[in-house]
Amino acid sequence: MAKEYEYHVFQPITTAQYQESFYKAIGQNWALITSRKDDRINAMTASWGGIGVIWDKDVVFAFVRKSRFTRECLDATGAFSLSFLDHSTYAREYKFMGSVSGRDEDKIAGARLHAATQLGIPFIDEAATVILCNTMFRQELKPDGFTVQGLDKKFYPDGDNHILYVGEVVKIMAR
Secondary structure (H helix, E strand, O other), X not given: OOOOOOOOOOEEEOHHHOOOOXXXXXXXXXXXXXXXXXXXXXXXXXXXXXXXXXXXXXXXXXXXXXXXXXXXXXXXXXXXXEEEOOHXXXXXXXXXXXXXXXXXXXXXXXXXXXXXXXXXXXXXXXXXEXXXXXXXXXXXXXXXXXXXXXXXXXXXXXXXXXXXXXXXXEEEEEO
């Protein structure tokens, strides 16, 4: 008989208590952007993003290509999480999550990870840190917005542009 999965216990922290370098957290260790559409939870790897303050709110900036199923989930619910797993421990899972489409299968189960929810927002339970967000703004990165020649052709030769999501941080949780 298989052992039932025991979910982790997280403690809330404030944005002021968040100590990790976001350059390292997103750029080197990566994150999993997680959202839902109807009863399907989906996640994808992310190595682009940022944090900051806009409109008097603590926010994160997430980028998701138009073609991704995760984009459909984000647009359906208006909420998402960034889950930060230890990259050295979960490198195989990150690779799997970045190479399989959530339209075709349950990527989270396929990676042997587990989804949990807080405030109705799904996240990856194996994470060391989770940022829960409500979408405040979305905008496609279009060719006429680039001020550096060649960036659009280098990163979007097929027109599958990223959409910028600005998410208000509603809760940060750490193990």
